[in-house]
Amino acid sequence: MIKELENGKWLVDVSLGTDPITGERIRPRREVSTKKEAEELEAEIKNKYKQNHRVLKEKIEFLDLLELFYEHSEAAHKGTYPENMTYSINKHILPYFKKSILQSIRKKDILNFRKHLQSKTDKEKKLSNKTINNIMTILNQIFNVGVLEEILTSNPCDNIKRLPKEYKKMKFWTPQEFKEFLKLIPTDQLLFKTFYTTAYLTGMRCGEMLGLKWIDIDRYKKEIDVNKASTFINGEHVLIEPKTKTSIRRISINSKLLRLLDQWRHEQEELFNDLGVFHSDQTLIFQYKDTPPRKDIFSRKIKYFCSNDENLKVIRLHDLRHSHVALLIDQGEEYHTIKERLGHASIRTTIDVYGHLFPNKQKAMAEKLDDII
The missing domain is CATH 1.10.443.10 (Intergrase catalytic core)
Structure with a gap:
């Protein structure tokens, strides 16, 4: 909405829905000197929001992103992608995130997922730091596709450090x-x-x-x-x-x-x-x-x-x-x-x-x- 104020300036008041986490209305308001500036600013705010916050509007599910990820993987690997990657997705990542809406996932959620991996066992054996790091790498690649496809503005896995290496006694035969x-x-x-x-x-x-x-x-x-x-x-x-x-x-x-x-x-x-x-x-x-x-x-x-x-x-x-x-x-x-x-x-x-x-x-x-x- 554009409105002329009593002081001669113009108010740009744009309603962009509600924040998915807080539930509060997203409503930027700014004053400019002329009507032309107001019209240009309104268009700029709407376009920028549409590009950078498409996910807020569309509420894309994690499963949709995963489908896009597989398409990218097939293209990158000439129709193939490693079997152990699909195993990690189906075994660890998908059960945890399958009901998630992308815009609700934050860095703290990724850290909680890693804690979840550290606490679980696979075939009665605790997951090693190396295995967990590999799973986190795959998850990072999945969210990177979301950024590449412009349905996410940032990757929630960014700046999460890898778990330290675990040095175990190596087994071998003489x-x-x-x-x-x-x-x-x-x-x-x-x-x-x-x-x-x-x-x-x-x-x-x-x-x-x-x-x-x-x-x-x-x-x-x-x-x-x-x-x-x-x-x-x-x-x-x-x-x-x-x-x-x-x-x-x-x-x-x-x-x-x-x-x-x-x-x-x-x-x-x-x-x-x-x-x-x-x-x-x-x-x-x-x-x-x-x-x-x-x-x-x-x-x-x-x-x-x-x-x-x-x-x-x-x-x-x-x-x-x-x-x-x-x-x-x-x-x-x-x-x-x-x-x-x-x-x-x-x-x-x-x-x-x-x-x-x-x-x-x-x-x-x-x-x-x-x-x-």
Whole structure:
């Protein structure tokens, strides 16, 4: 509304509804010198409010924003997005926010959500700070889409610091322990012997291994070409780019591992022939039926095989990667060599994760000082 005042000035009085939190009317009022200025100011206030506070008017639900987020994710990842991201959304984020209206979500609500994550357990195991930080990163990305689409003026996750890293004792198998583990695998289950041996002697990530095809093995150079990873999106198998650019690498392998892979390939060809499945260089190395392999079976089998030896500690599938690094360190390999083999983005990552496994040089240095006196 525009109104001329007794003092000759013009009043701009714009009603913009009510605040969703306080319930008070949003009604900016300003005085200007001329009618033209008043008309321009009124238009400016309305346009600015429409652009910056669209969400207040539309009352967009979190579910609507989540749908937009998936559209953006599909575009960014060429029709795919990581399976663990959708798991985190469905398991942790959606149950908490699904009834929320976006304009009512503030920074304190995000902090309360993080406290909620810290207090809950997943499969009878408390969520680690790393897992919670990953969930919060996904939530931040969801709200960023809201800002990008101009349905939010700001991201309520902004300026929320990550939880500190938790340093737990790393589990790994020594060469002797790994040999004991191999003895627990029945001779007629060559697939598992080959898979775990490859993991132990290369340090590859599980997704990278399950994405390997026979064409990725260079028999003459004795190298494995790591250029993709296997995952399942909405139940469908897809091969995606590895975790980082540096994850695309070539890994040298030893002769015994190459012979073991050859042995498994021969058995796999016979298995596929019995199943009536075509076999070629494009076949996934660790496929054992007419569908691509999932990592679950390889995780479960570690516990199953270890159950036959009460003296052998159980480790996770990913701990075979840690075991490989411990093996390299024991053999005297340097950080840079290990970084390249693992496909880490920076040497800092290698040092942060595995630095404590390197032998302490100070003791040897101190002993040399005895020669001085």
